[in-house]
Amino acid sequence: MAKLDKRDEIVRAALELIAEHGFHGAPMAMIAGRAGVGAGTIYRYFENKDVMITELFRELEERSYPLIKEGYAPDKPHRERFIHLNTALMHYFIGNPLDYRFIEQFFNSPYGVAHRRDKLFGTKEGCDVFKELFEEGISQQVMKDLPIVILFDLAFGPILGVARDHILGFIVLDDALIARTVEACWDAIKR
Amino acid sequence: MAKLDKRDEIVRAALELIAEHGFHGAPMAMIAGRAGVGAGTIYRYFENKDVMITELFRELEERSYPLIKEGYAPDKPHRERFIHLNTALMHYFIGNPLDYRFIEQFFNSPYGVAHRRDKLFGTKEGCDVFKELFEEGISQQVMKDLPIVILFDLAFGPILGVARDHILGFIVLDDALIARTVEACWDAIKR
DNA sequence: TAAAAAGGAATGAACGTTCATTCCGGAAGG
DNA sequence: CCTTCCGGAATGAACGTTCATTCCTTTTTA
Numbered sequence: 001m002a003k004l005d006k007r008d009e010i011v012r013a014a015l016e017l018i019a020e021h022g023f024h025g026a027p028m029a030m031i032a033g034r035a036g037v038g039a040g041t042i043y044r045y046f047e048n049k050d051v052m053i054t055e056l057f058r059e060l061e062e063r064s065y066p067l068i069k070e071g072y073a074p075d076k077p078h079r080e081r082f083i084h085l086n087t088a089l090m091h092y093f094i095g096n097p098l099d100y101r102f103i104e105q106f107f108n109s110p111y112g113v114a115h116r117r118d119k120l121f122g123t124k125e126g127c128d129v130f131k132e133l134f135e136e137g138i139s140q141q142v143m144k145d146l147p148i149v150i151l152f153d154l155a156f157g158p159i160l161g162v163a164r165d166h167i168l169g170f171i172v173l174d175d176a177l178i179a180r181t182v183e184a185c186w187d188a189i190k191r
Numbered sequence: 192m193a194k195l196d197k198r199d200e201i202v203r204a205a206l207e208l209i210a211e212h213g214f215h216g217a218p219m220a221m222i223a224g225r226a227g228v229g230a231g232t233i234y235r236y237f238e239n240k241d242v243m244i245t246e247l248f249r250e251l252e253e254r255s256y257p258l259i260k261e262g263y264a265p266d267k268p269h270r271e272r273f274i275h276l277n278t279a280l281m282h283y284f285i286g287n288p289l290d291y292r293f294i295e296q297f298f299n300s301p302y303g304v305a306h307r308r309d310k311l312f313g314t315k316e317g318c319d320v321f322k323e324l325f326e327e328g329i330s331q332q333v334m335k336d337l338p339i340v341i342l343f344d345l346a347f348g349p350i351l352g353v354a355r356d357h358i359l360g361f362i363v364l365d366d367a368l369i370a371r372t373v374e375a376c377w378d379a380i381k382r
Numbered sequence: 383t384a385a386a387a388a389g390g391a392a393t394g395a396a397c398g399t400t401c402a403t404t405c406c407g408g409a410a411g412g
Numbered sequence: 413c414c415t416t417c418c419g420g421a422a423t424g425a426a427c428g429t430t431c432a433t434t435c436c437t438t439t440t441t442a
Contacts, residue, residue, distance in 0.1 A: 108299040144371070146368070150349075152352070168304060180337060187379050
């Protein structure tokens with residue numbers, strides 16, 4: 001097995017096990033076992049478990065951003081842009097349930113809180129399409145004049161919840177249902 | 192210290208520590224210490240940690256239900272009823288941040304998933320005002336004809352998120368902002 | 383004084399991490 | 413061309429720590 005393959009195997013195993021059992025239900029030994037690798041080998045690629053988890057999230061983010069922005073047209077009306085992004089997000093989640101479960105775990109943990117704080121107040125100017133869209137929507141009086149944070153919650157809270165309910169088998173989503181859910185989110189933020 | 196006081200102290204300490212540090216960051220020994228009680232004493236009141244956590248959640252639920260239903264008028268229009276309930280819920284959360292943080296932990300864990308499954312599909316007929324309100328709202332064509340689960344996510348997802356952001360200090364909520372957030376949730380579910 | 387409750391040290395399992403050792407592909411030497 | 417040697421990658425048993433739970437002693441209660 002080549003060097004990169006080994007790293008990939010570790011990352012894949014960690015994603016699977018953490019998505020399935022949570023951070024505390026996925027011991028390093030188990031991750032190593034699933035990756036077909038010695039326990040110590042993980043530490044040749046990652047300083048420790050925390051670093052591994054953070055890195056894993058970063059890679060997931062990098063992988064998903066292009067998927068969500070694919071076909072995004074910055075000159076279309078706000079409504080269409082919002083619906084495009086949120087629909088893509090939903091499709092990404094239900095098409096990649098492991099990614100979803102990992103991200104959910106990540107956000108509901110100290111890692112996620114720190115990350116959120118950075119995203120909201122951080123000086124690092126990320127190319128955050130969502131933030132841009134919302135700020136523009138407010139200033140052009142298309143969206144409700146609420147703090148950005150609240151718009152985020154109105155727009156994504158339901159998406160996360162519905163995706164989870166689908167993945168857990170509480171509902172079965174189809175394209176029509178996704179479209180209607182995303183429309184409902186738009187109703188929440190539109191003026 | 193009387194017997195009931197001791198139990199109360201344990202419950203209070205567990206709530207505080209779990210809310211602050213999560214399930215895994217609140218060892219039994221620490222809970223015992225905070226409660227001013229021996230480690231073994233906890234096991235005179237609760238069979239094990241899992242049972243203690245489940246019981247704690249049940250008590251929280253019992254305590255909060257009356258607060259939220261206080262002043263609820265089942266004969267008012269759906270819109271008013273919804274806004275009453277959601278506003279009360281939000282006030283409960285931001286007025287009892289420890290309760291909120293514990294409940295959040297609980298829902299984002301295997302405990303919570305089981306609980307949610309019971310609530311949605313369980314045969315046990317709880318006096319769930321929310322479910323009643325939504326079913327009535329759909330059949331009278333006041334609310335969108337979406338699966339109940341999705342209406343739940345549209346209505347409560349944002350509330351949970353906004354409450355968290357307030358408790359974490361990302362925003363400062365006042366009555367006006369709460370009212371406008373709850374209105375936005377109504378916009379999401381109304382027809 | 384007998385029974386019940388409380389206490390907290392002891393226990394054993396599970397975890398993240400380390401480190402002495404093994405393994406392996408290729409360079410050096412004959 | 414075969415053998416020996418070398419260095420870094422990989423390994424997994426072992427370590428120290430942490431935790432839930434138990435168990436036996438001490439204290440309180442009736």
